[in-house]
Amino acid sequence: MIKLAKKRVSGWAVFFAVMFMVGQVFTSLYLPNLTSDLVNYGVAKGDTNYIWSAGMKMLAVSVLSVIFSFGNVYLAAKTSQGLGRNLRKDIYHKVLYMSNDEFDQVGTSSLITRTTNDVVQIQNVAMMALRMMIMAPIMLVGASFMAYQKDAQLTSIFVVVIPIMIVFVGIVMYFAVPLFKAMQTKTDRLNLVFREGLTGVRVIRAFVRDKFEQNRFDDANLDYTRNARKVFSIMAVMMPVMTLIMSGTNVAIIWNGGQLIANQSMAVGNMIAFMTYAMQILMSFMMLSMVFVVVPRGQASADRIAQVLKLQSTIKPAEQPKEFSETTPSSLDFDDVLFRYQGAENPALTGVDAHVKQGQTLAIIGGTGSGKSTLINLIPRFYDVESGSVRINGLNVKDVDAQTLQEQIAMVPQKALLFKGSLRDNLRYGNPDATDDQLWHALEIAQSTDFIKDDDGLDTFVEQGGDNFSGGQKQRLAIARALVKKASVYVFDDSFSALDFKTDANLRKALLEDETVQKAVVVIVGQRVSTVADADQIIVLDEGKMVGIGTHPELKANNETYREIVESQIKQGGEMNE
Ligand SMILES: Nc1ncnc2c1ncn2[C@@H]1O[C@H](COP(=O)(O)OP(=O)(O)OP(=O)(O)O)[C@@H](O)[C@H]1O
Numbered sequence: 001m002i003k004l005a006k007k008r009v010s011g012w013a014v015f016f017a018v019m020f021m022v023g024q025v026f027t028s029l030y031l032p033n034l035t036s037d038l039v040n041y042g043v044a045k046g047d048t049n050y051i052w053s054a055g056m057k058m059l060a061v062s063v064l065s066v067i068f069s070f071g072n073v074y075l076a077a078k079t080s081q082g083l084g085r086n087l088r089k090d091i092y093h094k095v096l097y098m099s100n101d102e103f104d105q106v107g108t109s110s111l112i113t114r115t116t117n118d119v120v121q122i123q124n125v126a127m128m129a130l131r132m133m134i135m136a137p138i139m140l141v142g143a144s145f146m147a148y149q150k151d152a153q154l155t156s157i158f159v160v161v162i163p164i165m166i167v168f169v170g171i172v173m174y175f176a177v178p179l180f181k182a183m184q185t186k187t188d189r190l191n192l193v194f195r196e197g198l199t200g201v202r203v204i205r206a207f208v209r210d211k212f213e214q215n216r217f218d219d220a221n222l223d224y225t226r227n228a229r230k231v232f233s234i235m236a237v238m239m240p241v242m243t244l245i246m247s248g249t250n251v252a253i254i255w256n257g258g259q260l261i262a263n264q265s266m267a268v269g270n271m272i273a274f275m276t277y278a279m280q281i282l283m284s285f286m287m288l289s290m291v292f293v294v295v296p297r298g299q300a301s302a303d304r305i306a307q308v309l310k311l312q313s314t315i316k317p318a319e320q321p322k323e324f325s326e327t328t329p330s331s332l333d334f335d336d337v338l339f340r341y342q343g344a345e346n347p348a349l350t351g352v353d354a355h356v357k358q359g360q361t362l363a364i365i366g367g368t369g370s371g372k373s374t375l376i377n378l379i380p381r382f383y384d385v386e387s388g389s390v391r392i393n394g395l396n397v398k399d400v401d402a403q404t405l406q407e408q409i410a411m412v413p414q415k416a417l418l419f420k421g422s423l424r425d426n427l428r429y430g431n432p433d434a435t436d437d438q439l440w441h442a443l444e445i446a447q448s449t450d451f452i453k454d455d456d457g458l459d460t461f462v463e464q465g466g467d468n469f470s471g472g473q474k475q476r477l478a479i480a481r482a483l484v485k486k487a488s489v490y491v492f493d494d495s496f497s498a499l500d501f502k503t504d505a506n507l508r509k510a511l512l513e514d515e516t517v518q519k520a521v522v523v524i525v526g527q528r529v530s531t532v533a534d535a536d537q538i539i540v541l542d543e544g545k546m547v548g549i550g551t552h553p554e555l556k557a558n559n560e561t562y563r564e565i566v567e568s569q570i571k572q573g574g575e576m577n578e
Contacts, residue, residue: 001302005126008086009079017075017130020068025135027065029142032276034058036150039269076130084123091115091308097402099315100382101342106308109192114308117187118301125298128291136287143280150270150277153260157252158281165245165282169289172238179231180297184304186224193220238289246282253278314342315384321401324408328393329358330488332379332521337388339378347386348374352546354539361512361522363532365565366541372525373414375541376491379523380409393488410487412495416478418466424458426477430485439484445510446480447503448473472498479507486516491523496531504531529566
């Protein structure tokens with residue numbers, strides 16, 4: 001936890017927070033001493049002048065104590081909130097540059113819990129560290145010393161009280177700490193189930209699985225609640241028991257102190273001060289016990305955050321990154337590519353060898369799970385090849401900086417995702433300087449002007465995830481967004497599947513006639529033969545193997561798998577027509 005905090009907090013703020021706290025403790029320790037003097041020399045002797053001067057002194061010390069306390073709380077809050085902000089920023093930054101392998105390791109729900117709940121735990125510990133953790137030990141030692149100064153004999157009461165407190169705090173910690181630690185994993189599980197329910201609500205309803213999902217959520221919710229109930233019940237015992245111990249201590253002090261006063265071996269003022277010091281000692285113990293309970297939970301959160309921050313990317317950055325030359329014509333090459341997912345026994349892709357030049361289209365076809373998406377994920381280096389290479393404009397993707405590489409690629413993912421905001425902002429996502437004319441041009445190619453013009457044009461509001469558009473409209477807008485970006489390679493991952501045949505054909509025709517696209521390489525993943533038939537080269541994938549490459553007529557004549565795909569689709573079409 002200290003390691004995590006070290007570089008993310010201001011050393012000066014911590015230093016002054018500690019100084020203010022030390023000041024607050026010293027003034028708190030000095031006040032009872034002043035009270036004792038006021039009683040002994042002012043009240044007992046009826047010296048009004050002394051009462052006035054001691055009273056003024058007490059007021060000044062109290063004001064000082066308040067200033068120190070305010071300074072400490074302000075700096076502790078500033079530091080802990082700043083630490084939280086920096087941690088969230090660093091996790092988010094890490095997430096943005098994570099490879100898909102790393103995502104697979106942690107999971108989205110857990111990443112959300114770590115960025116929110118776990119960071120809050122660390123903030124709490126940081127706040128506590130700058131207040132209680134500093135205050136408690138100094139106060140404990142200081143108050144013990146002052147109490148001893150006031151009356152050495154009475155301090156023997158602590159020989160009985162302190163061991164009782166230690167045993168009690170030990171028992172509370174023994175039961176509470178593991179439960180506190182478990183809270184984080186249980187929060188994770190709760191978030192996971194809730195998130196799945198939220199994103200899959202339509203599927204859940206369609207399959208009438210509401211009851212099943214409700215039960216699954218109830219289980220996770222109950223598990224979390226039980227754990228929280230247990231831990232807070234244990235903590236609830238703490239306050240009354242501590243109050244009991246404190247009251248017992250007070251009674252013991254008054255009982256013994258009263259006798260000492262009667263024997264004239266102790267002044268009344270000293271007993272009042274002694275009682276305050278006794279309370280400070282016991283309060284310090286209480287604060288320490290809180291610290292011991294909260295720190296392990298914070299440590300568990302710190303470990304979970306450190307795990308994310310330390311994730312070693314399987315994608316190693318290029319040691320001496322090369323730059324793309326503006327004069328080199330666009331090209332895309334797969335050189336005998338072999339790829340395997342982390343931990344998988346069999347490769348997901350083998351023997352993929354294809355070379356595409358500027359202005360050409362490469363299509364990829366194959367059954368579901370044949371490796372089409374996997375292959376295109378290698379282009380922006382979401383994963384690294386095991387052997388062979390992927391080259392863009394002649395440069396191996398491993399030899400260029402990740403951002404430079406991604407600037408060369410415009411990708412339309414299988415699942416079109418739009419962001420909340422205006423349509424203009426969405427379209428400018430990959431090219432913030434694009435003019436309205438350029439945006440309309442991209443919308444025209446993507447066959448989207450008909451359903452946009454009716455509305456507010458480029459100011460049309462896009463809801464979260466693009467939920468106010470149909471699946472096909474979303475796909476077309478995602479295509480338009482990709483076209484606004486100037487790239488060397490345009491990748492369409494099954495992006496035409498939600499379009500009807502006519503729109504699909506019109507879109508591809510307009511796409512290939514576009515000047516910018518003609519200067520690039522186009523990669524189209526498709527399930528429909530009609531979508532890929534016009535491509536310059538078609539890769540045929542079967543269970544991860546490249547079983548053929550060529551044009552539509554060549555493959556139809558020579559490739560068994562391709563022929564099967566064509567025939568199955570003609571049959572389906574025939575059946576559909578019947
Ligand atoms: N993140 C992953 N980890 C492990 N295996 C994966 C991962 N993603 C995909 N696979 C596996 O790799 C194979 C190819 O999947 P891929 O998504 O590339 O197929 P696809 O041809 O695009 O399928 P579809 O047309 O259904 O989208 C499948 O067997 C799949 O189970």
